[in-house]
Every structure is written in structure tokens, then in C-alpha cells.
Amino acid sequence: MTPGFYNNAGFLRALPMMNELQVELPPELAGMRLDAALARVLTAYSRSQLKQWLQEGALTVDGEQPVPRAPVRGGEQVRLRVPETPVSTAQPEPIALEVVHADSAMIVINKPVGLVVHPAAGHREGTLVNALLHYAPELASLPRAGIVHRLDKETTGLLVVARTAAAQTNLVRQLQERSVHREYRALVQGVLISGGTVDAPIGRHPVDRKRMAVVAGGKPAVTHYRVLERLRAHSLLQVRLDTGRTHQIRVHMAKLGHPVVGDPAYGGRPRPVRGMSPHAAETLAAFHRQALHAAVLGLVHPRTGEECRFEAPLPADFQTLLDALRADAVAAEEEAGKP
Numbered sequence: 001m002t003p004g005f006y007n008n009a010g011f012l013r014a015l016p017m018m019n020e021l022q023v024e025l026p027p028e029l030a031g032m033r034l035d036a037a038l039a040r041v042l043t044a045y046s047r048s049q050l051k052q053w054l055q056e057g058a059l060t061v062d063g064e065q066p067v068p069r070a071p072v073r074g075g076e077q078v079r080l081r082v083p084e085t086p087v088s089t090a091q092p093e094p095i096a097l098e099v100v101h102a103d104s105a106m107i108v109i110n111k112p113v114g115l116v117v118h119p120a121a122g123h124r125e126g127t128l129v130n131a132l133l134h135y136a137p138e139l140a141s142l143p144r145a146g147i148v149h150r151l152d153k154e155t156t157g158l159l160v161v162a163r164t165a166a167a168q169t170n171l172v173r174q175l176q177e178r179s180v181h182r183e184y185r186a187l188v189q190g191v192l193i194s195g196g197t198v199d200a201p202i203g204r205h206p207v208d209r210k211r212m213a214v215v216a217g218g219k220p221a222v223t224h225y226r227v228l229e230r231l232r233a234h235s236l237l238q239v240r241l242d243t244g245r246t247h248q249i250r251v252h253m254a255k256l257g258h259p260v261v262g263d264p265a266y267g268g269r270p271r272p273v274r275g276m277s278p279h280a281a282e283t284l285a286a287f288h289r290q291a292l293h294a295a296v297l298g299l300v301h302p303r304t305g306e307e308c309r310f311e312a313p314l315p316a317d318f319q320t321l322l323d324a325l326r327a328d329a330v331a332a333e334e335e336a337g338k339p
Contacts, residue, residue: 027074095131157294170302181298187291280328
């Protein structure tokens with residue numbers, strides 16, 4: 001693993017010693033519990049894991065081993081000797097991946113529809129993690145095989161994966177600071193007049209624990225949307241996220257009364273309208289997943305500090321549906337214009 005640490009400007013530079021990370025706790029964390037402050041800075045690892053390493057002596061602060069509840073002053077030098085034992089227990093599988101970009105620090109994937117990101121109950125094999133471990137075996141030593149954010153199984157598009165512990169910490173920090181540019185294309189039900197912003201907290205649905213909902217006391221969630229195209233009974237949106245909550249776009253669009261097309265969990269079941277052409281109605285009825293695509297990803301390269309921007313075109317099924325609805329909208333306009 002490539003070692004490194006953040007300086008006061010927030011940039012990462014290498015250490016001469018392998019398998020170690022060093023970081024200086026920033027002044028703004030003064031007064032916070034040590035274990036909480038460590039989780040803020042070493043974001044590739046969980047708070048419980050950092051606490052364990054602190055208690056075991058793998059993590060030291062100014063060369064000492066303080067208790068996890070010790071208050072932070074700011075400016076302390078933290079050194080973590082990252083264990084070399086693999087974190088991931090998933091097995092490599094030769095699953096085809098569309099790699100948009102790859103270098104020594106990160107991989108950018110264009111995720112296809114139907115690919116689960118992390119192994120879980122019911123999806124122990126055939127996931128993105130399994131594919132990544134085959135493509136880059138060194139990812140077995142990283143938490144979550146280097147994955148720093150996720151996409152739902154039926155959502156397509158761009159996803160960045162770190163190849164080193166230092167890069168993973170850097171990328172997670174960018175996500176937490178909301179400096180990563182994530183832009184989606186979403187086809188929603190109904191015709192929106194204008195764009196806007198949804199600022200509404202998201203948490204588990206109070207009744208259906210498999211779903212999320214806008215709830216008091218949920219985690220802050222901010223979604224910006226702009227209308228790209230208006231169709232007969234649908235709208236194509238450009239959606240940008242400030243936060244990355246589970247199902248965020250799907251929940252916020254449903255809250256607006258314009259659920260994402262093809263999303264039965266949040267009210268997006270196909271709704272052909274009166275007068276819609278048979279081809280458009282059939283294409284809409286055959287679309288069995290949410291029409292949501294992560295089209296643009298912008299970030300600062302975790303090793304070079306350069307601004308990076310990646311784009312992925314709409315997948316074939318999304319494009320086919322959009323073309324059918326466009327043709328139907330044109331036909332409706334022509335019919336309305338007849339004397």
C-alpha cells in the first residue's frame with residue numbers, strides 16, 4: 001500500500017515507510033474525543049476499527065497510546081501501522097468491467113445495470129467487489145476493496161475505486177467535504193416547469209425498513225435538479241448531489257411528486273398516458289428498473305492533485321426508452337398542430 005499523510009492544506013504526500021499512514025489532527029477538531037476525531041480524518045476506516053488499533057498500539061498519537069476518550073488539542077501527530085492482513089473475504093471472479101480510467105491510485109468504473117456493489121445476504125457472489133478483486137488483486141488489503149461510494153443495483157454509471165489506503169482516505173475525505181462533483185441523469189414522471197433544490201433529511205422508513213424516506217431526525221440530504229428536456233408526460237433531469245444518502249435521488253424525487261421512472265419502491269411504476277403511441281407504451285412497460293444514471297464524476301486526483309472529470313453515456317436501455325418517449329412527444333405535437 002502506498003503510505004501518505006495530509007498536510008495543513010489537505011493534500012496527500014508519501015512517507016518513506018511502507019504500510020504506514022501519518023496524519024496531523026487539524027485545529028478545528030480541538031475538544032473532540034480522540035476516537036471521533038480519528039474517524040473524521042482517517043475516513044477509510046470505521047471508528048470501531050480505529051479504536052481497536054489504538055488499544056492494540058498499531059495507532060499512536062505523538063508517539064503515545066492515549067485512551068479513545070481523550071480530548072483532542074489539535075496538531076497531534078497520528079501514526080497508523082496498517083495491518084497487512086486482507087480485509088476483504090470476498091473471492092475474485094472474472095466478471096467483465098468497463099474501466100473508464102485506471103492508474104496506480106484509482107480506478108473509475110462505468111457500472112452496468114444489475115451489478116450489486118457489495119456482497120450481502122442474497123448476493124455473496126457476482127458483485128462489483130468480486131470483479132474488482134480479479135481485476136486488481138491488491139484491493140483485497142483495503143476496506144471494502146477500495147470502494148468509497150456506491151450505486152444501487154439497478155442504477156448505472158460512474159463509480160470511483162481507490163487502489164491504496166492513502167488514496168481511499170483522500171477520496172472519502174473529498175466526499176465528506178462535498179467537493180466531489182456527481183451528476184446524474186434521471187427520467188421522472190410528470191412535466192416539471194423548472195429546476196430547484198430539495199433539502200430534506202433522509203432516514204429509514206418508519207414502517208418498511210427496506211426503504212428510505214424523508215423523516216425528521218434523518219441525515220441531512222441536499223439534491224439539486226435542472227430540467228434538460230420535457231416530454232409528453234415525463235421529464236429528463238440533470239441531478240447533482242451535495243450529499244450521498246441511500247436512495248437519495250429516488251426518495252427526493254418521490255417527495256416532489258415526480259418519482260423516477262421504473263422505480264416501484266418509490267412510486268415510479270410505468271404510467272402510459274392516453275394517446276401515447278403503442279411503441280412508447282410498450283417500451284415504457286418493458287423498463288423494469290429506475291431510470292437513473294451517474295453520468296458525470298469530477299474529483300481531485302488523490303495522488304497528483306489534478307482536477308479530473310469523467311463522463312459516461314446513457315446505457316442502451318435508458319437511451320431506447322428516452323428515444324421512444326421523444327418520438328411520442330414529437331408525434332403529439334404534430335397531431336396538436338393539425339388544423
